[in-house]
Amino acid sequence: MNKSKVLVCGDVEGKFKTLFSRVENINKKNGPFDMLLCVGNFFGTNGSGLEQYKNGILTVPVPTYILGPNSPNLVDLYSDINGCEICPNINYLGKRGVYTGTSGLKIAYVSGVESESGKSDYTFTNSDVESVRNICSKGNHKFQGVDILITSLWPKDITNGQKCQVHPEGSWLLSWLAVQVKPRYHFTGLQNVYFERSPYRNFSATGDTAEHSTRFIALAKVGNPDKQKWLYAVNIEPIDQMKTSELYQATTDLTECPYSNRMLLPMTSGKQERSAQFFYDMNSPVDGENDRKRRRKDDHQHRRKQPPNFDQESCWFCLASAAVEKHLVISIGTEAYLALAKGGIVPDHVLILPVGHHQSLSDLPEQVEEEINKYPKHDYKKNRKTYCSALKKFFKKQRKVPVYFERNYKTSHLQIQVVPVPYELASRLKQAFQDSAEEDDMQLDELPPHTKLSQIAPPRTPYFYVELPSGEKFFHRVRKSFPLQFGREVLASENILDMPDRADWKDCSITKEEEAKLAKHFRSEFQPYDFTL
Structure with a gap:
């Protein structure tokens, strides 16, 4: 079994010693870990704090991969906006793409915040997320999904039907990407809260086949005073090497996909339909009445924000249930x-x-x-x-x-x-x-x-x-x-x-x-x- 041990952290914001001291301790106790992924803002207001790591006085204990800037004042801290080495053992992945580890683990990533007006060094557009989708699945008829998706910005509607301290506006483009590439884990930052959503079942493109679930996890800022969780560990087998029975294994807290099923549609290459809050070809065949019913249901769940009810018929552990093993x-x-x-x-x-x-x-x-x-x-x-x-x-x-x-x-x-x-x-x-x-x-x-x-x-x-x-x-x-x-x-x-x-x-x-x-x-x-x- 070829598994990867991965650490993921929230916004570092220049607290490099706090981060790497904690990572070093965990790596000694429970490692070795293959990599550390950083979402949100890696740098603080400037690039100070990395000097000792650049000159070798201090070392970065685990290969570390970071995302790009989320505001214009941080752009100059990246020597090459398309990807570069920040210092020994810290690498900036780039604006968007897919990183494949030595074990075969596939990590899709998108840096920056969503832009409506056009490209810049700290934003992404529809062409960026479409490029990531194409790298993952175009021409690959066996594509099942990616292992991890990392973004700094939250996807829109991810908190639907869930209790969460915040309900950020989020990005429709990232919601679309999440539906398209079906990550097993999706990590984000920027909101300074720890939020682990109940896993949701991904849509099937044909509607008649099983799909695996996605776990969305938002991480707080490194060393935050509220002591919210900012470091997460996952031990994961690459999706392409998993048995189907293991990949589709459900959990008792599985929920419906929080996104609209219109996210299954391809993007239009020209002007986007922003007034309809979607970025798709509106002439594509979709059951409109069923979609409207789904959106009404999602809105109702979002207003109530109540956990799902369970009974003996559906519970995995009630002895009278057909689901019990x-x-x-x-x-x-x-x-x-x-x-x-x-x-x-x-x-x-x-x-x-x-x-x-x-x-x-x-x-x-x-x-x-x-x-x-x-x-x-x-x-x-x-x-x-x-x-x-x-x-x-x-x-x-x-x-x-x-x-x-x-x-x-x-x-x-x-x-x-x-x-x-x-x-x-x-x-x-x-x-x-x-x-x-x-x-x-x-x-x-x-x-x-x-x-x-x-x-x-x-x-x-x-x-x-x-x-x-x-x-x-x-x-x-x-x-x-x-x-x-x-x-x-x-x-x-x-x-x-x-x-x-x-x-x-x-x-x-x-x-x-x-x-x-x-x-x-x-x-x-x-x-x-x-x-x-």
Whole structure:
């Protein structure tokens, strides 16, 4: 598997030491990373701050690629507006194009802000985005999309149906480009906020084939005082090397494409239809009535800005749902069940889940909470068998101890993640979680014994919760954003399981046959401890 480890940062604005010191630490701890991509404004008001990197006193730890100027006063800081070396290990990509890494990773990029009046050194026009589309797909009948799209400006309508601190005007041209090149990740800056949109499904050109999803992520300014996330890591396999089943794999928070389906149409080469807010040949055959209905629906969703509702019919984890992957199920009780984790960090990574549709530990009906925490074979007051205690005994035989954690953020169904670690590593866990939380500017609070989550997290409160083998419990109240793979990143880190490439479940996918084989083995080994039998 030929994967690339990529870091992406928001507007640097001249804070080079802050950026590269952080990158160096992360690269030593979780690297090596193949590259760093910078979106937004790389320079401050002038080019000062790079002298020590240019003369070799300080070094740039990772090959770094930046975008061009977004205002006229920054143009002179680029020796060649079409692309150049800024200093050793820092390269300006150019105004627009596609960069292909040694692994085959395809990165499309557009520098500057959108122009309505014509070309300049800090703007892009319709011909620029059309050029990028053509480089990607023209004459390539097997084109599926690019891996990453980086722009400084946001695309128009990307916040439709989503909660976000800002709703910038955005660029129609970049919306069109995103629809055309179908990036798996789209990164932007300039607004000084961290915003990770729920992944959206790309349009199919024919309307009858599956398409992969896109994750849009906006990053804040480097070293911002609000401590919003400004550095993002992704471990990604080139799209051209992926199995179709992996590429089209959906998530429970998948949403409709925020852009109009008119973005599928080609651009006109002449005067653009700006009055209609599109840049296309209006004579092309499109179902106008369906398009109007779609726009009305999108506008309605934008006004409401509410998260999608989930039910047992569509939820991946409700046991009665047709969507649940039953080959992963290990044990079934009355109110809760045990299943092998999809894309687990280790082969015996499992989940404890409620049978019905419940979102979090902090908001469970009493009978469900009782079974998850105190489920008995007969009378729980006499026989305090639980999934947790059964797993603890099961792993003890292997000289391992379980770590339990829950992320009630961008999820719809309670999933208690259970990851065993070797007994001798248990003493490192507390410090590992605290260090990672500090690195991500998170407050991780230790809870007093016997504290119930419902006491500190009212219904619909987003949070992260972890219980260590020592019995110590930690809680983080999510207020703005949260690194989705935080729990996995800590456990997969070099100091614990030393499997940094398994921090994201999507990077750990195996075939259904392999999953079924692992589940069968776990089911057989767990049987002596299974209180539901």
